[in-house]
Amino acid sequence: MSVRRRLGVSPKSDQDGRVREFEAQDAAASVFAPREDDHKYRRGVAAFVTGSTHYPGAAVLGTRAALATGIGMVRYSGGESETKAVLWQSPEVVADLASFDALVVGSGVDPKDVRRTSEAREALDRARELDATVIADSGALGQIAKRVLGGHHVRRCILTPHAAELAALITKLEDTEVRASDVIKEPEQAVRLVTDRLGCTLVLKGHRTYIAGDGPTIIVDAPGAWLATAGTGDVLAGAMGALSAVASKREVAEQPEPQQLAAAAVWLHARAGWFASQVNAGNTAAAADLLAPIEQLQRHGPGSPIRASDATAVLPRLVGALVASKIRA
Numbered sequence: 220m221s222v223r224r225r226l227g228v229s230p231k232s233d234q235d236g237r238v239r240e241f242e243a244q245d246a247a248a249s250v251f252a253p254r255e256d257d258h259k260y261r262r263g264v265a266a267f268v269t270g271s272t273h274y275p276g277a278a279v280l281g282t283r284a285a286l287a288t289g290i291g292m293v294r295y296s297g298g299e300s301e302t303k304a305v306l307w308q309s310p311e312v313v314a315d316l317a318s319f320d321a322l323v324v325g326s327g328v329d330p331k332d333v334r335r336t337s338e339a340r341e342a343l344d345r346a347r348e349l350d351a352t353v354i355a356d357s358g359a360l361g362q363i364a365k366r367v368l369g370g371h372h373v374r375r376c377i378l379t380p381h382a383a384e385l386a387a388l389i390t391k392l393e394d395t396e397v398r399a400s401d402v403i404k405e406p407e408q409a410v411r412l413v414t415d416r417l418g419c420t421l422v423l424k425g426h427r428t429y430i431a432g433d434g435p436t437i438i439v440d441a442p443g444a445w446l447a448t449a450g451t452g453d454v455l456a457g458a459m460g461a462l463s464a465v466a467s468k469r470e471v472a473e474q475p476e477p478q479q480l481a482a483a484a485v486w487l488h489a490r491a492g493w494f495a496s497q498v499n500a501g502n503t504a505a506a507a508d509l510l511a512p513i514e515q516l517q518r519h520g521p522g523s524p525i526r527a528s529d530a531t532a533v534l535p536r537l538v539g540a541l542v543a544s545k546i547r548a
């Protein structure tokens with residue numbers, strides 16, 4: 220890959236306008252309060268084919284994050300053990316894929332897991348029938364790329380790899396070995412390459428997250444490194460699924476582009492991590508949203524990392540604040 224810009228150059232110094240930063244008001248444009256005539260279906264339905272026998276936690280975190288972000292209904296499809304885990308944590312989840320507006324697929328799915336991979340494929344077929352947005356994470360990244368290249372129509376697709384997953388995806392697409400270190404050195408080249416090839420929004424996760432789509436690449440910098448723990452990516456995919464499902468039920472003119480939606484989820488998620496970290500630093504915050512970080516603070520003391528479930532706990536408060544900021548505007 221040729222280098223046009225390297226990580227470390229401030230996006231503000233970008234000369235050709237290909238990169239832009241994303242602020243709270245941008246995120247607010249992708250967050251919608253429920254309307255009086257909403258019901259569970261009109262508010263938006265997100266379906267999850269995530270988690271597996273080995274990784275039931277990914278299923279729990281994603282579905283919890285979607286519920287925390289705000290959604291009409293969450294559906295889940297999986298094997299007995301992961302379904303039990305999801306329903307135990309969130310009894311509001313409906314265990315089927317009857318209808319949905321957005322599909323989150325792949326978190327906690329090993330591509331070598333034949334059963335889950337085949338279930339993911341069936342869910343992608345269903346998403347196609349329903350014209351639903353697809354958020355493909357982890358184990359579903361290769362599968363969605365294959366489908367798009369094979370001419371399968373996906374109305375809106377958002378891919379959420381970390382650097383190693385993006386390197387593996389590019390290696391497949393370009394038939395040339397690309398390593399995570401190459402992606403980390405040239406992130407904008409990497410995201411642009413895949414977006415242009417597949418026509419999907421590409422979210423390269425990290426401390427600085429790059430979101431490539433139809434517009435200039437968006438950058439969201441995390442306010443701290445608190446999200447560098449297992450499972451926070453599963454939370455991000457769940458939040459993105461909820462925002463996508465809800466937005467898809469609005470008037471067409473109101474609907475944000477997938478790139479904006481994806482960036483809004485990244486922004487919320489990064490701030491949720493920051494919010495939770497404030498408790499770890501000893502500051503106070505709204506108690507009900509922060510029970511998990513408080514519990515963690517008591518157990519581990521200031522400076523301990525934030526668990527994915529802590530980010531889930533503060534999502535509703537952040538979403539509410541964004542909605543309120545829009546109502547005031």
Ligand SMILES: NC(=O)C1=CN([C@@H]2O[C@H](COP(=O)(O)OP(=O)(O)OC[C@H]3O[C@@H](n4cnc5c(N)ncnc54)[C@H](O)[C@@H]3O)[C@@H](O)[C@H]2O)[C@@H](O)CC1
Nearest residue numbers: 274275276277326327328357358381382383399449450453
């Ligand atoms: N509680 C759960 O059920 C959890 C399930 N998870 C799921 O578990 C599955 C497998 O997770 P693994 O951790 O084995 O696989 P990963 O794909 O996350 O990691 C595989 C390798 O990629 C490299 N890597 C990971 N993140 C990187 C980054 N940001 N930059 C550069 N290199 C990076 C590391 O060398 C790592 O050994 C995923 O589908 C994931 O969604 C994880 O989210 C962790 C929590």
Ligand SMILES: Nc1ncnc2c1ncn2[C@@H]1O[C@H](COP(=O)(O)OP(=O)(O)O)[C@@H](O)[C@H]1O
Nearest residue numbers: 381424425426441444446447449450451452453
């Ligand atoms: N150093 C860091 N600083 C801030 N955020 C980070 C950092 N490392 C990872 N993250 C965020 O945490 C999440 C990790 O997702 P992922 O790599 O998929 O992990 P997992 O599969 O364990 O959920 C992403 O949203 C990423 O942006």
